[in-house]
Amino acid sequence: MALEFLNRELTPEANQAPALTPASSDVFGRIGTLETRLARNAREIDAAQAVRYRVFVEEMHAKLSPDAMRIRRDVDSYDAICDHLLVVDNAIEGDIEDQIVGTYRLLRQEVALANGGFYSASEFDIAPLLARHPEKQFMELGRSCVLPDYRTKRTVELLWQGNWAYALKHGMNAMFGCASFPGISPEEHALALSFLYHTVSAKDDWAVSALPELYRQMDLMPVEAINARKALSAMPPLIKGYLRLGAMIGDGAVVDEAFNTTDVLIVLPIAAISGRYINHFGADARRFAS
Template identity: 55%
Template structure:
């Protein structure tokens, strides 16, 4: 996979510390980036693992959540598109399961770096949010788009999220990422069904002006359906999808407006997460875990 094995001459940390050099090598070669119990996180190493990731995504998005299938999806039983070949694929493997590695994948993230997005003609999220405008306002930052977050139902636990974050931490350090972005979803295509949670995001979790991103014209749906004083914050937080709660916990903020994705049957919001603004205790925690696997 060319994006995993690409040489990096602009990453000096690998020459300064044996530990950092080993972590650098692990990202480059698909080595282990974290482990909790029988779960291991790393990048996909080959086409067989990428195909297996697409099968896991199909099981969740189409089999469980009811995304709209076309003839190709039904024939292949894989969720794939033109971005997959340009992305790195972070995956969680359960080593307690039988079979080869590519049959033990239980979770994944698709990672699209800014330079790869340029080769693709833009980011995946550009169809829903004005991400390119944000990138243009911050020419000194390197952006990473997180997408296709997917964990099999029986593995949707705190430890699976934590191990994905261990892998992400190693990845963003290796590639000197400054800002993580991407869509996160509520299930269903009626924003009003999530009025309190969306209103909470609009009133309490919006980006600062310099990081603001707006839903594209023609697809913009307002999130502030309830006034601030009508939002029961405890109820609203409880109603947030776990992934969005996890993003907010580490310091992410939310863009302006939501978008209905009829193909996937979701209502999407936009996550903006400058790495420098991630809470120090989370950076220290995930950094310590990453160092443990570089030892």
């Protein structure tokens, strides 16, 4: 499970774009007292891991390794090779550990391939996808979470501003990552999974499938039985946010018992992102990605 559901939708509206003004060269965006930037040192990464523990373990009942449970941190080997996007509330008094309220984990293709591959490859067969696009650079989004009190539209927008600026800064052409439904029974999400299967499946050059030994059927309802409005209402908000950006969904779900989730693979070519979102976040992000 790499991408956790927040509890607000990403719904930028015309003439209501946030005032995103960087305070320094490594800040990707700011709204009020909140800013988004990359972690600057090991201390900040440790604080992000503590936020992840609070959301994934204390709130969602994930079962981590004994060492991770002992130190109360969601930590794995990928943390050492990823960049860690943060949302920081500068209005909170105290140390940086107290100010980090949200996080995303970002992994560029060149870094992944030099260090054993992508996290998502443990659930989905992404090698053919990468092979079909040798001219493109992919980035993986993972471990997304926000503390309960900060699950608001502006926090989600800051995370996406950070992702967008980071992708353009590093010349990325596509994003992908696991997105999660709560619980380990795909049948409980039959309506939403079937809607994704019938309407936004990744096809042709963008097709990707769950690993055969982990594959769980998404086509749980006939297309004529699907009410689109109800299906969207039943969907985790972060997945709906991806769909609004133009994302596609891989074939097959994967049950992640350790994280107590049912995962699908999001595939989002940069070129597919809707024009109104590009206008919202900035077509080149130079003011954030310099």
